[in-house]
Amino acid sequence: MKEQIASVQAEAVARIAGITDMKGLEEARVSILGKKGSLTQVQQGMRNVPKEDKPVVGALLNEARATITAALDARKTALQAELDAAAVAGTDLTLPGATLATGGLHPISLVRDEAVRILRRMGFTLSDGPDIEDEWHCFDALNTPEDHPARNEKDTFYFDSGKLLRTQTSTVQARTMEKQAPPVRIICPGSAFRRDAIDATHLSAFNQIEGLYVDRAVSVGDLKGTLEYFLKALFGSETAVRFRPHFFPFTEPSFEIDVQLQAAGQAPRWIEIAGCGMVNPAVFENIDKVTGKQLYTGCTGFAFGIGLERLAMIRWGIRDIRLLIENDARFLAQFH
């Protein structure tokens, strides 16, 4: 029996060494160590071994099983290593991985988010209103008379229903005051639409950010301080800002705000960036008239409207506003 064990072991080890695939390896394991395997069959001879020899023969059997199992394991590891090497043959694993192209935010979204972040830090909260508006919220509530040029069909997109695409986010001033009592401190970023011919500085669909602050005893000083702080936070603390008297029906007095820009090697230029002013008392009266509540008459406040395309153009020195709507990936990729 000892010879039998030795020969099964030697045969098994030799066989295993010559196996070249995983399937052959599993077949060998079953045919040697399995229920009907060659070693298992030799093991069945144990019952005929004299009692005193059993410990020695038993030890030999265990040793044979252990040696064969180790040979199977070693061959398996070696075969797996060969398979792994074959799988990556010809591939340079030290090359950097393929990068996945990721998108990024559009420059208008970037300036809008930054502007909103600054204004929220100053205590403004977000408000909202629809793009499709009625004449009341776009014009009448905002003290804009019937014969004002902005109301002309040549300037505004009207629907047959009499509704229109809002020409300004100022509509949200009226909508917010109709809904809530003062004090009001809101901003509203959103789209506005005008029947303008599209050129390097005009789009017919564009974006604004509106602001409204209403309380008791709000002054022009508050207006100036707030907007100067905002523009310096956005463009840098050295930025020069000026307020030029202007006219808007819903504010009195009204101003346009210019920011001074200096491109490399050029003389500084003033660029108009926003409209603003102290809310016209007529607007407060209009709101109180429709709500039937006396909440706003006697209040004071300021409002402003900033062009977001303008902000982006100044921020990044973009010369043609149309680049912002063409969706040319080569242009947009610069902002990622």
Ligand code: DAH
């Ligand atoms: N709505 C004006 C425009 O689109 C901008 C503006 C001016 C908004 C003065 C305001 C404001 O809130 O007070 O040209």
